[in-house]
Amino acid sequence: MNTHCLVTGGSGFIGQHLVAALTRKGHTVTLLMRRPHTLPELRLQIDHLGGQGALLSAVSGDLAQVDLGLDAAALEQVSQAAVIFHLGAQFAWGLPAEQARQVNVEGALAVARLAAQQGSRLLMVGGFMLANQAHLQCLGVDLVTPQNTDWSAVYRRAGGYEGSKLEAHFRVVAAMREWRAELTVVHPATVCGHSQSGHILKAQPLAGLIGNLAGGRLSAIPGSAAHWLPLISVDFLAELMVAAAFDERQAGQEILALDARTPNLQGVLQLLAHVLDVRAPSRHLPIPLLRVLLKVPGVSRLLRTDAESLDFIQTTRFDTAAAEALAVRHGLSWPDMAQTLRLTARYLAGASSAA
Ligand SMILES: NC(=O)c1ccc[n+]([C@@H]2O[C@H](COP(=O)([O-])OP(=O)(O)OC[C@H]3O[C@@H](n4cnc5c(N)ncnc54)[C@H](OP(=O)(O)O)[C@@H]3O)[C@@H](O)[C@H]2O)c1
Known part of the structure; x- marks a missing residue:
């Protein structure tokens, strides 16, 4: 109906x-x-x-x-x-x-x-x-x-x-x-x-993460091996x-x-890096440390990452x-x-x- x-x-x-x-x-x-x-x-x-x-x-x-x-x-x-x-x-x-x-x-x-x-x-x-x-x-x-x-x-x-x-x-x-x-x-x-075409809008948070990986701005994995998005x-x-x-x-x-079934963040970044033909980060950066770094003037803009987005990366x-x-x-x-x-x-x- x-x-x-x-x-x-x-x-x-x-x-x-x-x-x-x-x-x-x-x-x-x-x-x-x-x-x-x-x-x-x-x-x-x-x-x-x-x-x-x-x-x-x-x-x-x-x-x-x-x-x-x-x-x-x-x-x-x-x-x-x-x-x-x-x-x-x-x-x-x-x-x-x-x-x-x-x-x-x-x-x-x-x-x-x-x-x-x-x-x-x-x-x-x-x-x-x-x-x-x-x-x-x-x-x-x-x-x-x-x-x-x-x-x-x-x-x-x-x-x-x-x-x-x-x-x-x-x-x-x-x-x-x-x-x-x-x-x-x-x-x-x-x-x-x-899931069939990959269509996504550029303003989406995941597109931002992929853009950062493609642009070489993600040199470490936020969180530990237990963290996932x-x-x-x-x-x-x-x-x-x-x-x-x-x-x-x-x-x-x-x-x-x-x-x-979403892989942990490290696994997601490895998968994406392979497609983008860039190096996947292998070191982990603790989230509290990343939060402090993002408070340094200019860092958030440089890394194109906002502290608010970090809450979504977690171990739960x-x-x-x-x-x-x-x-x-x-x-x-x-x-x-x-x-x-x-x-x-x-x-x-x-x-x-x-x-
Ligand atoms: N994307 C995610 O990862 C995610 C995850 C969890 C929950 N959500 C929730 O899912 C919903 C949709 O997210 P999305 O990713 O599709 O967002 P989006 O692409 O940013 O779309 C937002 C929509 O809201 C409309 N809008 C914004 N302000 C408005 C206003 N004052 N009056 C009428 N319409 C207004 C926009 O219309 P205009 O064309 O006029 O801008 C647009 O259609 C949101 O409630 C978001 O919180 C999203």
Whole structure:
């Protein structure tokens, strides 16, 4: 059955692949866009990614504006959506806390309110650090009564982006519970390219890491041999999100979308270096030391690395049973992560030689 969906963040990396997956299955999609005039370009891109651009329409909206900046006609159009996918976010390191909070927290609450008011199912995208309880406690999140958390302190420790993603998650979960509305949350690991084409956007954190390796700026491996950067391929993530949104049993659930077969960081760098034809770093640099180095003026810019990105490199192992079970129930098979990484590196190398 075809379902009408509303997607925020549909022009972004994950959003493009989600919209391609939805329209490939015949669902019609309204996009909430800051720049709706770019819809024709996006339609072509969705066709290129294997979806059906003709099934897309757009309304003008902005997560930073009161009530999402939707006018009456736009509100009428979005009221047709049975499912809302909320992916839109300001995704960058070094974001001022207030800016991050306005878009990522107030914007997420406004999308949740819209879903609750019109009785749409909401699928919200969080992040895998929300499944790392020790890390959350370290940052000062009150896991028993999240509303008692001193969020300003969390933002100071985690940075604007991550702080706002954490606050948005806890506040949306509480609000949807109070409004007795249906919510499913998917927490993606760091997103890797497409498992068949390697497609990735240059602004993605993994593309930054690959760029640093290709450019000779990564002379040591951050962390120890036990450190890893959990990954998931973008197409598999999109399939999991679609499966979760249309599966009644996932209402009220949180799904950690993370490929537990991701090699450790050293293994990932070796794989990538082989494709890029550069030397893989072999020495390890402890993360606390790297953090200190990145505070030295100019080092962060020189290494094109931000201290905020280091939190995602860790030793924690996660329980991925919910995603494994969801994949089995919907007949989805996990792509080969090593091959996906190779294709991602090749895609980026091809994109930079074509530029
Ligand atoms: N990529 C990852 O590794 C990763 C991992 C875990 C979680 N996530 C989460 O997944 C979601 C999507 O990430 P992504 O990598 O696809 O991000 P992305 O490529 O940076 O895309 C962000 C999207 O949000 C939209 N947006 C930003 N500010 C907006 C505003 N004020 N109003 C309306 N739309 C706005 C952008 O639209 P414009 O075209 O107007 O800029 C774009 O469509 C985010 O919530 C992110 O936190 C990502």
